[in-house]
Amino acid sequence: MVDIEYANAYVEVLEILKYIPTRDYNKIPKSKIKLFTTNANSNYKFNYDLDKTLDEQDVSKIAKGIIAILFRDYWATDEQRQKIITKQNYDRNQIEKNNRLKYNPDNVFKNKSNVSNNIEYQSMKLTKYKEDLLGRLLKKIKKIFYR
DSSP states (O other), X not given: OOOHHHHHXXXXXXXHHTTSOHHHHTTSOHHHHHHHHHHSOTTOOOOOOTTSXXXXXXXXXXXXXXXXXXXXXXISOHHHHHHHXXXXXXXXXXXXXXXXXXXXXXXXXXXXXXXXXXXXXXXXXXXXXXXXXXXXXHHHHHHHXXX
């Protein structure tokens, strides 16, 4: 089952697609249209107002993203497509760079002082565990039976 937010977004996208030119609508593969139609929420109603822009209307971010992807993949010229892809790659790289700086293990542990840790380690000594006579005897008996 498709998430309800996506199902509602598909309804919004289908409603918006009713108002685009036929030549642009035909550029979208029928399989995508069928995907939107089959996964759309039948209980959700959305009305698109031609007098308002897409940003002025109550369109979900998911629907705007789907429209943007449709534009990039099917309606944009080669020059527009290259600019969009370049911008998306730049944004993705910036997010990765910020995450690397934010979550880098070297930076996470940089603020901790190792002085206190060294003192604790030096004060701890290894103790050798010496098994008692009964424990050694049981071990030898077990060895005999397991052979």
